[in-house]
């Protein structure tokens with residue numbers, strides 16, 4: 483399974499996926515391309531250092547459809563079959579999702595369906611929840627709303643700030659995303675409505 487990873491920033495989840503693939507923790511997966519919409523994304527250099535092919539497709543001057551079309555074209559040129567969003571800060575339209583139906587994964591730093599959207603860790607602290615965590619899910623047309631593949635729980639303490647909570651959740655993200663990738667590459671699951679059932 484040739485995997486394309488879309489990033490916009492630091493790329494720590496991208497590295498966690500790449501490391502897992504290299505160490506054989508996601509059998510059958512191969513990182514074919516790391517693509518960013520931002521040329522300054524730190525993750526690009528970190529991917530190149532590991533010998534992974536990278537690409538930049540900037541939004542500037544393009545319509546949303548034009549930009550997505552270009553991203554799809556670049557992913558296809560690298561033979562990508564499965565797309566992992568890893569801190570990619572753009573919503574994908576149905577056109578993109580049609581190209582990779584059921585083959586787009588995302589990671590979100592909360593226990594969905596709680597706290598979708600931006601600043602999930604701040605939302606969790608401000609809401610006063612005692613537990614938060616991360617979710618890896620299939621992407622559909624809704625915001626952070628597709629079928630859930632895996633979740634990991636993190637305790638929220640009284641002294642937590644959005645930043646301390648984010649750091650603790652991030653450690654769990656780095657374990658959860660490779661685990662979800664391994665499951666998807668194994669093909670040992672079925673999506674029944676909203677539920678991802680292991681088979």
Ligand code: GRF
Pocket residue numbers: 489491492493494495496525568569570589590591652655
């Ligand atoms: C992570 O917290 C991820 O859950 C969210 O964006 C952040 C990306 O971090 N979608 P990184 O670029 O993978 O380090």
